Amino acid sequence: MKGIAGTILRLLYVSRMQRWLAGFGLAVMLSALGALTLGWHQATHSLIALAGAVGVVIVVIAPIVAGPILFASLAAPRTTALIPHGRMKLVLGAACTQLLLAMFIAAGLGAMKDAPVHTVFAIAFGALTFFFLGFSLSMYYWPALLVWLPLLWLPRMLAFAFPQLHLGARLVSPRGLLALLAASVLAWVVYGIHIMKSRRGTLRGWNTVGLGSIAANSSRSGASIPPTPRTYTARDALRILLTGNANIRRVIVRFVLFLGAVFIGLTLITADAPQPGGNPAFVFASTLGFMAALIPGVWSGVLGRRARRLWLTAGAGRAELFAAIEGQCWRLIFFAFGMALLMDVPLVAVSNHSAPALNTLVAMATLPLSCGSAVLYAGLLYVRGNRFVDILIIGANTLLLMAVELSAAVNSHAFPALLGSQIILVALLRQVARGRWNHIDWLMLRPPLAAARMT
Amino acid sequence: MTESPISTHALGKTIGRKTILRNVSVEVSAGMVVGIIGKNGAGKTTLMDVLLGFSPASTGNARVFGHDSFTLPAAIKGRIGFVPQQDELVNLLTGRQQLSLTAALHGRWNQELIERLRSAWEVPLDQIIGRLSGGERQKLSILMALGHEPDLLLLDEPVASLDPIARRQFLQEMIQIAAGQSRTVLFSTHIVSDLERIADQIWIMRDGAIAWAGALDQLKESVVRLTIAAREPLPEGLKLPGAISQRVAGSKASAVVTDWRDADATRLRRELDADIGVESLSLEDIFVEFHA
Numbered sequence: 001m002k003g004i005a006g007t008i009l010r011l012l013y014v015s016r017m018q019r020w021l022a023g024f025g026l027a028v029m030l031s032a033l034g035a036l037t038l039g040w041h042q043a044t045h046s047l048i049a050l051a052g053a054v055g056v057v058i059v060v061i062a063p064i065v066a067g068p069i070l071f072a073s074l075a076a077p078r079t080t081a082l083i084p085h086g087r088m089k090l091v092l093g094a095a096c097t098q099l100l101l102a103m104f105i106a107a108g109l110g111a112m113k114d115a116p117v118h119t120v121f122a123i124a125f126g127a128l129t130f131f132f133l134g135f136s137l138s139m140y141y142w143p144a145l146l147v148w149l150p151l152l153w154l155p156r157m158l159a160f161a162f163p164q165l166h167l168g169a170r171l172v173s174p175r176g177l178l179a180l181l182a183a184s185v186l187a188w189v190v191y192g193i194h195i196m197k198s199r200r201g202t203l204r205g206w207n208t209v210g211l212g213s214i215a216a217n218s219s220r221s222g223a224s225i226p227p228t229p230r231t232y233t234a235r236d237a238l239r240i241l242l243t244g245n246a247n248i249r250r251v252i253v254r255f256v257l258f259l260g261a262v263f264i265g266l267t268l269i270t271a272d273a274p275q276p277g278g279n280p281a282f283v284f285a286s287t288l289g290f291m292a293a294l295i296p297g298v299w300s301g302v303l304g305r306r307a308r309r310l311w312l313t314a315g316a317g318r319a320e321l322f323a324a325i326e327g328q329c330w331r332l333i334f335f336a337f338g339m340a341l342l343m344d345v346p347l348v349a350v351s352n353h354s355a356p357a358l359n360t361l362v363a364m365a366t367l368p369l370s371c372g373s374a375v376l377y378a379g380l381l382y383v384r385g386n387r388f389v390d391i392l393i394i395g396a397n398t399l400l401l402m403a404v405e406l407s408a409a410v411n412s413h414a415f416p417a418l419l420g421s422q423i424i425l426v427a428l429l430r431q432v433a434r435g436r437w438n439h440i441d442w443l444m445l446r447p448p449l450a451a452a453r454m455t
Numbered sequence: 456m457t458e459s460p461i462s463t464h465a466l467g468k469t470i471g472r473k474t475i476l477r478n479v480s481v482e483v484s485a486g487m488v489v490g491i492i493g494k495n496g497a498g499k500t501t502l503m504d505v506l507l508g509f510s511p512a513s514t515g516n517a518r519v520f521g522h523d524s525f526t527l528p529a530a531i532k533g534r535i536g537f538v539p540q541q542d543e544l545v546n547l548l549t550g551r552q553q554l555s556l557t558a559a560l561h562g563r564w565n566q567e568l569i570e571r572l573r574s575a576w577e578v579p580l581d582q583i584i585g586r587l588s589g590g591e592r593q594k595l596s597i598l599m600a601l602g603h604e605p606d607l608l609l610l611d612e613p614v615a616s617l618d619p620i621a622r623r624q625f626l627q628e629m630i631q632i633a634a635g636q637s638r639t640v641l642f643s644t645h646i647v648s649d650l651e652r653i654a655d656q657i658w659i660m661r662d663g664a665i666a667w668a669g670a671l672d673q674l675k676e677s678v679v680r681l682t683i684a685a686r687e688p689l690p691e692g693l694k695l696p697g698a699i700s701q702r703v704a705g706s707k708a709s710a711v712v713t714d715w716r717d718a719d720a721t722r723l724r725r726e727l728d729a730d731i732g733v734e735s736l737s738l739e740d741i742f743v744e745f746h747a
Contacts, residue, residue, distance in 0.1 A: 316529070317529075
């Protein structure tokens, strides 16, 4: 029991940032709940309920995202090999964690939005199970990443392809919810057996820290081994040592081409299905654009940590390193986004639906770039450890990103104003980040040590 | 006048409410090999991080070749080699690529030295770094730090992952590097025998401060274990000068003292009316006593 409880605690809130988020989310949720209970401002009832729901999301978002990564660390062979039934305790702990999160979501949303608790619980547990297992497996077998792709289109396609089956109604019926719960539990059992059988570390790329080593896949991921030693210019050396890959553009090209090909295939397959939610080709094109622009942006934090070494070996000052990282990220964002735009042409061409409104096209072209840049500078300014103000800034940035995306999705008049404010925020974030980099302390900018210990 | 490779004055480092370094004042002359020893969390790595400019000092100052360590110019950084405790290699590259990239960043690069060491230490340079063992990665990190022939070499537990043979080869190389070209070496370790083998000077760190600094011989001469056998019971509040630790039981006492001189024995014998036994300690014993 102690091992399972320890795992639950770690998966829920191992880091200080997670605890801050949980505290903040709980405060928002409880305030909203208090306001609703007291019947405060009836007119703003739905707004308060929405704020409470956002609070629920803030509480659970960190353990949901970080859980699979932490689980992989905890499941390292050397860590668990000497603990009796160590891996079983881990799997049970992980399953219980998702169960608790689902219960919290159901209780929170039930209280806030008067949602049927049982329904929300079953759907939340199913979704959390799907996410955790998919994410966790993708660390060992990268094709598991593709498990998420059907989420974009499958439910809607199925519902409209077989309207006579009333799949949506069936899912929320008692029998449907029971089936969903049973499927989730079964998935955990299969996953648990899979993990426990792999006790000798037979999972590919499973190393001493548990995470799949990127190097194990290096020969396929584009990291080339030159047959003869070659010389590099100082500029090339700085670029390669920052990005950690000699052929980063080749990796991007392959990634975008692959994803684009998958989306084109899906567009062709679903060409004749009714599309009540809009043209799927444009949904895919937007997804591709966002992924292409966001991933290099998210990367800025990693590059910031790598810069520590280069401060000494490259002889570069802090301001120069900031400029190098910023330039590198922008180049990659433009390159990846450009590739995504190129892939959009055949994607839209094979679609037999009418083009969306002009402002949607503008949003498709601008949103990924503005989001990518916001994430880039948020990553670069987050260099002082887990400070409350930094978390607030990043939280506000995330909320604004969500608002901009939402306004674009519902074709709101507020979109230009929100986009403009996001661009202004990006400029501010850049100023703050640059100022901080002049005094950067690499003692605080180290990768967090995973608490790879189970009692 | 040549600037001292390393000098610190009242150096302190605090993160949040935790004090990691306190009042560290040291000076290292050119050509010296300094070994730092201390328990985990004593502040060895933080001291190196501050000296290398990775982290700013909270109080006092740290200077490297006369320059403030936090704002070291490129020319000075080019004279420094560093082997971190946890290597900072790029997993997707080969060892040869990593070395070529590091060479490209430095103005000078002694490929001959690298080839000689690579061959002697059997470093597999054509393998992807992610597939190397901990010891091989450590060797590669050391090659990267030596290639540009730095005047000042900082090594944070450089031999922790090496096998005994590789460790011996590495130490021999360090002796040659330090002796032949008057390079300054500052290294931290938990292996006491390594310190005894190559260090000119030893710093013992405790709770973020330098508890003792000096030559090894000087340390061994000045830190001794006393056994006291008096004719009368010893006073309860007995305080032996320079005692790191002491135990008093009736007319007998034992203590480990610093700054010991032969004249002290005569004085104690007279004052306590006791037989005084003086025993030299090994470096390991001294380290343990400092942390008792």
